[in-house]
Amino acid sequence: MSIANPEFPSRLSESSPLIQELRDLLGERLSVSAAVREQHGKDESFHHPQSPTAVAFAHSTEEVSEIIKRCAKYKAPVIPFGTGTSLEGHVVALYGGVSIDVSQMKEVLRVSPEDLDCTVQAGVTRKQLNAHLRDTGLFFPIDPGADASLGGMAATRASGTNAVRYGTMRENV
Numbered sequence: 176m177s178i179a180n181p182e183f184p185s186r187l188s189e190s191s192p193l194i195q196e197l198r199d200l201l202g203e204r205l206s207v208s209a210a211v212r213e214q215h216g217k218d219e220s221f222h223h224p225q226s227p228t229a230v231a232f233a234h235s236t237e238e239v240s241e242i243i244k245r246c247a248k249y250k251a252p253v254i255p256f257g258t259g260t261s262l263e264g265h266v267v268a269l270y271g272g273v274s275i276d277v278s279q280m281k282e283v284l285r286v287s288p289e290d291l292d293c294t295v296q297a298g299v300t301r302k303q304l305n306a307h308l309r310d311t312g313l314f315f316p317i318d319p320g321a322d323a324s325l326g327g328m329a330a331t332r333a334s335g336t337n338a339v340r341y342g343t344m345r346e347n348v
Contacts, residue, residue: 187228187271193249194229197273200241204232215256215266215274219321222264227254227274234279236296246273257298257324265331277326283307297326316341 187193189207197205206212207229216226228251233239246253252272259266268274280296283304287293288311295304300322304315317328318335327333334343341347 187249187251187273189228191228191249193245193251193273196245197229197231197242200245201231201233201238204234206230206232212274214259215254215276216268218259218261218264218266220262220264220267222267225268226271227252227268228271230256230274230276232276232279236280239275239277239297242273242275255297255326255330257327257330258300258322260319260321260323261327261331263331265327277324280326286311286313288313295325297324297329299325301325301328315347317344317347 194205194207211230212226213224215230217224231242233242243253252268252270254266254268254272254274256266256274256276256278258278266274277297280298281303282296283293283299284296285294286308291313293304301315301317302322304325308314316337317333318337319328319333320335323333328344329348332344
């Protein structure tokens with residue numbers, strides 16, 4: 176099923192200039208494999224899965240920026256992908272486009288216990304961050320149930336079982 180949208184000129188093909196540019200940038204970390212695309216076009220929601228045209232596996236914020244610049248140049252949709260645990264259909268590629276998978280961006284960059292602050296890459300998961308914080312006496316209180324990525328949690332304003340006591344992502348980020 177394809178939905179037309181006048182903002183996007185047409186669905187991308189695997190041989191489009193954008194895909195070639197992304198392949199030059201990312202090499203083997205750009206996938207047009209059907210299995211990889213299917214995995215990135217569905218989540219835990221009831222929405223009908225729709226695959227992106229390609230999946231770009233980013234390793235840094237700078238790479239994400241470069242991917243988005245190229246997609247903007249060709250007016251191609253961009254779909255961010257963390258762990259795929261969304262319950263609302265956030266990763267479904269209604270208009271095709273490029274899924275940017277940040278799951279390999281897993282670094283905890285900085286922890287400042289005195290400021291109750293830390294900086295992480297978008298692919299860091301809740302469990303990973305809490306394991307890193309364990310010896311500091313701190314913990315990350317947002318618990319949406321699934322081991323979601325913090326990038327995905329920020330994008331969806333995640334909540335969870337601790338929201339009444341500690342707030343949602345909105346209050347914690």
